[in-house]
Amino acid sequence: MRRTIDPYVYLLASRRNGTLYVGVTSNLMQRVAQHREGTFGGFTAQHGVKALVWFEQHATMENAILREKQMKKWRRSWKIDLIEETNPDWKDLAIGLGFLPLD
Structure with a gap:
């Protein structure tokens, strides 16, 4: 059986206007769980x-990777503007995907 790939680019934050992280994944739910549990390691x-705080689905993994690379070069203020366009209160969008609120 072939694994379904759902390419996403996403932004995580430590808090409103806090530390930001841009990532790409083929499984958003799994990746969010890894970040929340701390099992992904590294920077986050x-x-x-x-x-x-923000995510965007893409048609192909190649497109998602290109978008992630583009966004990693962005100024911080551009990333904040992108978040605030759709999530002005910096709500944790993972809750709407079925995750429990963070402590």
């Missing part, structure tokens, strides 16, 4: 970056 685990 070290800096407590767990709240999903």
